Amino acid sequence: MVVGAATEGTGAGGGSRPRPGARPTGTVTRGTTHRNRLRRMDRWIVAEHGAALRRSPRPPLAVDLGYGAAPWTAVELAGRLRVVRPDVRLLGLEIDPARVAAATPFAGEGLSFGRGGFEVPLGGFGAPGGRPLLIRAANVLRQYPEEEVPTAWRLMCGRLAPDGLLVEGTCDEIGRRHAWVALGPEGPRTLTLAARLADLDTPGDLAERLPKALIHRNVPGEPVHAWLRDLDRAWAAAAPFGALGARQRWLRTVRSVAADWPVRGGHARHRQGEVTVDWSAVAPR
Structure with missing residues (x-):
């Protein structure tokens, strides 16, 4: 190009x-x-x-x-x-x-x-x-x-x-x-991850679909790597909610990471298997 x-x-x-x-x-x-x-x-x-x-x-x-x-x-x-x-x-x-x-x-x-x-x-x-x-x-x-x-x-x-x-x-x-x-x-605002929850083993599986601006930044020391790491940890901690279905486990995961990350969107969006975070929190260093 x-x-x-x-x-x-x-x-x-x-x-x-x-x-x-x-x-x-x-x-x-x-x-x-x-x-x-x-x-x-x-x-x-x-x-x-x-x-x-x-x-x-x-x-x-x-x-x-x-x-x-x-x-x-x-x-x-x-x-x-x-x-x-x-x-x-x-x-x-x-x-x-x-x-x-x-x-x-x-x-x-x-x-x-x-x-x-x-x-x-x-x-x-x-x-x-x-x-x-x-x-x-x-x-x-x-x-x-x-x-x-x-x-x-x-x-x-x-x-x-x-x-x-x-x-x-x-x-x-x-x-x-x-x-x-x-x-x-003015430029980038947010990053959104979205998945069919029934097919998702861990949120970290979505790393392979990161946009080009981030796909090579999923390494220790980069914010997007920390974001995916924390999602995976919250997903693991929410395992007991899996008995109620993948959606309930996902909702618990998003609720957990929202305590430490600038998560956007409300319950209706999260129910769709989405999570959106401010770009400033995951932008490449």
């Missing part, structure tokens, strides 16, 4: 603007995709960002960046966002022209596809003007070198609306285990 090759402007919130005719910023990823793979991430987005979508004075724009070889996840995101905002417009972006061509037959009212990368071009795809209220980039940066993550974040955050949200992370092939970072125009 030639960082910044397709943009003008600098900084998160700085209004990076793609030059006309410039090639997309990024490289083609493997493109693996399955139906419902991102349902846990989408469920969190709807719950946490639904209020911002509802209060938008104009039809909000959402971007699915790097939807892959098939458009299923973009189509599903559009449907899930419409539960809270029926007039939402969703733009699916891919670098590979062949993927854009394959997705185009699925376009329709409020759903369009185009070619683009981290610079997030917005014109000419049947999408409204203005900045996106949401950008989702799932299983994209995991395939890049770690040192390229800050620039990619900066480019995408620089395209967000003032109250917009970037959700960037990874999951396994069928969506049982997720980890994602939520970022505003």
Whole structure:
């Protein structure tokens, strides 16, 4: 990836603007995709960002960046966002022209596809003007070198609306285990782990799904390693609650770590097999 090759402007919130005719910023990823793979991430987005979508004075724009070889996840995101905002417009972006061509037959009212990368071009795809209220980039940066993550974040955050949200992370092939970072125009805010609890042996198993910014930081001395260690310890201590089911054990685990870590979200989110912590508590040193 030639960082910044397709943009003008600098900084998160700085209004990076793609030059006309410039090639997309990024490289083609493997493109693996399955139906419902991102349902846990989408469920969190709807719950946490639904209020911002509802209060938008104009039809909000959402971007699915790097939807892959098939458009299923973009189509599903559009449907899930419409539960809270029926007039939402969703733009699916891919670098590979062949993927854009394959997705185009699925376009329709409020759903369009185009070619683009981290610079997030917005014109000419049947999408409204203005900045996106949401950008989702799932299983994209995991395939890049770690040192390229800050620039990619900066480019995408620089395209967000003032109250917009970037959700960037990874999951396994069928969506049982997720980890994602939520970022505003100013930069990263939180890290969320989410899992199908019935398949979870320990919270530490989610380490293999950490976003690229953290995947190589799960070593002693790094905050994210301490976070996963404390989750595992609390999970072990909550073993007696396993007799009541994996969910009760998870709820006890989250309640325990919340005494020492800045855990976000309420009981309803934790019941879904999620735990969210402030980015400042797990950011790389």
